[in-house]
C-alpha cells in the first residue's frame with residue numbers, strides 16, 4: 641500500500657489529503673497515494689485506491705481534451721502523473737445533475753427546508769429527493785486550505801464581485817464544467833452508471849491558459865448511481881443504489897462520526913469493500929480489467945519522463 645512517498649531527488653515534498661507532490665520547474669509530480677479522506681479528514685489507506693484514481697483520471701483526461709486542455713503531460717507509473725504546474729483557481733466547480741446530497745452544502749438539504757434560491761439559482765417547486773434536474777447546475781464552493789476548515793458555498797455573483805476570478809475566465813470555467821459533465825454522463829450511462837454530481841478544478845498556466853487540473857470523474861470527486869435500478873427506486877421513494885463511497889460515509893455516520901475528533905478505526909472487511917468498490921468503478925467506466933501494479937514506484941522512470949516532457953512542444 642502507498643501511504644506516502646519520500647523521493648529525495650525532487651526536492652520538497654508537499655502533501656494534500658490524498659496526494660503527495662513535488663514541484664520541479666513548471667511541472668508537478670503528482671503521486672496519488674492510497675489515503676482516503678471524507679469529512680475533510682484522512683481516515684486510513686485503501687489498497688489500490690491511488691492507482692485507480694491515477695489511471696481513471698488519465699482515462700478521462702484523454703477523453704476530454706477536445707473540450708478543454710488539461711494538465712497531464714505523462715504517466716511514468718500507475719500512481720504518478722507528471723502534470724503542468726499551474727496557478728490553481730481557488731474554486732471547486734461542482735456540477736450536479738440531480739437534486740440530492742447529504743452534506744451541509746447539499747442542495748437537497750436547503751430545498752427541503754423550503755429554500756427556492758440556492759447558490760443564487762432559482763429552483764422550481766415540486767422536486768423530489770434524487771430527482772433529475774431540468775438541466776445540470778453549477779454550485780461553486782471555495783477551496784479550503786489543507787487544514788483550514790470546510791468548503792463554503794459561493795454564488796456566481798460573489799465570485800465576480802469579489803474578483804476571485806475575472807468574469808471572462810469564470811465563463812470559460814462554466815462552459816467547460818457543463819461540457820465535461822455532459823461528456824462524463826454520456827460515457828458513464830453507456831456503462832450503466834449515472835454521474836450524479838462531480839467536482840472540477842481549474843488552473844492557469846504561466847501564459848494565462850485555463851486548464852483542467854487535479855482529477856476528473858473519479859470516485860473521490862464524483863458520485864455514481866446504478867442506472868438500471870434508478871427509475872424504480874426513485875418512483876418507490878427509495879434511495880438509489882449508489883456505486884461510490886457513500887457507504888463509507890454512512891458507516892461513519894452510524895457511529896456518530898461527522899469529522900470531529902478521532903475517527904473510529906475502519907475494520908479490515910470495510911477496507912476491502914471500499915477497495916473493491918474503487919476497482920469496480922474503474923472497471924465499469926473504462927470497460928477494462930483493473931491490473932494491479934507490481935513493485936515500488938521507480939523514481940528513475942519519473943526522471944526520464946521529466947526529461948522527455950521537456951522536449952514536448954509547449
Ligand SMILES: Nc1ncnc2c1ncn2[C@@H]1O[C@H](COP(=O)(O)OP(=O)(O)OP(=O)(O)O)[C@@H](O)[C@H]1O
Nearest residue numbers: 656657658659711723724725726728786843853854
Ligand atoms: N496542475 C496543478 N497545478 C496546481 N495545483 C494542482 C494541480 N493539480 C492538482 N493540484 C492541487 O494539488 C493538490 C492535490 O492534492 P490532494 O488532492 O491530496 O489535495 P486535497 O486534500 O484534495 O486538497 P486540499 O489542497 O484542499 O487539501 C490539490 O490541492 C489540488 O488542487
Ligand SMILES: [Mg+2]
Nearest residue numbers: 656657658854
Ligand atoms: Mg483533491
